Amino acid sequence: MSYTALVGCAIPLVVLLDLLVLRTRLVCTATWWASYAVIVGFQLLTNGWLTGRGIVRYDPGTVIGGGQPVLVGDGRLVFAPVEDLGFGFALVLLTCAVWTRLGSRETNRGASGSGGASR
Template sequence: MTGLGYTLPAVLAVIAVCAWELACLRTGLFRKPAYWISMAIVVGFQIPVDGWLTKLSAPIVLYAPEHTSGLRFPWDIPVEDFLFGFALVTAVLLLWERRTAKEEA
């Protein structure tokens, strides 16, 4: 089954983190400009680093083609890396927001 080994968990991670925020935590993180600026900074650093690690001409990190969607952009970066990155950074920021709200209460 193509894409199930890496793509499916990446998509599920994004769905889970978004559902956690929208249904449970409700921190309002997605409405904050600082969140989107933070995500732009993360992607700004992720592209050159991940691009260097996954470039097809001399990869340092190899992905089994049968476990990814095969979509790579830009510079040969598997799109799944961006999904996992979004889920990870967002989950950490949600925990930060939750803790901050508890401390202020």
């Protein structure tokens, strides 16, 4: 399976997990999108440096565009394949949704009086 096909599956799957399974609905909040804007900026800097210098290389048959890294164009943004942005989005959203869901469980558990130390 190509990198493009994998990211095409990962994004909708993680969004459905956020909305329907974990029910955190992070993608419906302005806080999520503001936070993600900061993250994607640093992702572009990191990916651009790694791919622009040739430290990370991609098989041209598995990504949109060619194998030669260019700053913008040919399926690349700041040297990295656009698929990297999709995978980064899915990874960060999944991590934040699980973190949020687990945190809400801990909050509910603590409020019910079952968690906490006794003296």
